[in-house]
Amino acid sequence: MPGPMQQLPLEVGPPDHAVFASFYPGPNASLVHALEEIASVRSRALLWLWGPPGSGRSHLLQATVALADARGDRGAYLPLFTDADITPAVAGSMGELDLVCVDDVDHVAGNADWEHALFALFEQLRARAARLVVAANCGPLHVGFALPDLASRFTSGATFRLQVLSDDEKIEALQKRSAWRGLDLPDDTAAYLLTHADRDAASLFALLDRLDREALAAQKRLTVPFVRGILQDL
Helix, strand or coil: CCCHHHHCCHHHCCCCCCCHHHCCCHHHHHHHHHHHHHHHCCCCEEEEEECCCCCCHHHHHHHHHHHHHHCCCCEEEEECCCCCCCCHHHHHCCCCCCEEEEECHHHHCCCHHHHHHHHHHHHHHHHCCCEEEEEECCCHHHCCCCCHHHHHHHCCCEEEECCCCCHHHHHHHHHHHHHHCCCCCCHHHHHHHHHHCCCCHHHHHHHHHHHHHHHHHHCCCCCHHHHHHHHHHC
16 A cells, blocks of 8 residues: 555655755754754654745755655655645645654645644644644744644744845855755855845755756856856846
8 A cells, every 4th residue: 555655746755955965054053953853863843944935944844854764764745835736635644654844834824624634643743752844934823823723733842933044154055055966166156146146045046956957068167157158048
């Protein structure tokens, strides 16, 4: 019989770069440490993390699942954003896992079917001393859950706010991601990206992925002239 992970659509699997080694913690070091502990220690835990879009929430949830899987636990990443073709029944199939990371939970706040499914998932995981990590764009008291018991459960664990990176920290984050992928991103090229592209972290990392592919195909280094040419084409 297929297990819970096999019932998920293929597109919700974590990308190969969504690991802790490619994430620049900066001012979020304490959150990263807490997530690494949840992924590594088999004991009951609930953690809520929140921050604006593009702050790294999804990356961290996927990295937590990847680390748990690498340590032999059964984990799942459950994205609830609008475009995700996932039904509440999927959450109901995850109660036997060791770790579940629920992303963008604010998108289903007020949906009775989803709220009851998440409440049931919480109770199933708690009964087995399993772990649950939840991400949203705000804290648990401000999401707007209609089910009081669900709101109460989600406020019972640790809560972390993801701090947005400064410009200097974004450059370090880009260089860390580049180094992890085997690329050299010079300081001047990183600074050029920051001043000539969308400045939010998610857009910068998506652009870096594009540059990685283009540089590999052209057998070029990530110099300012090369990056300038790619940006002009875009």
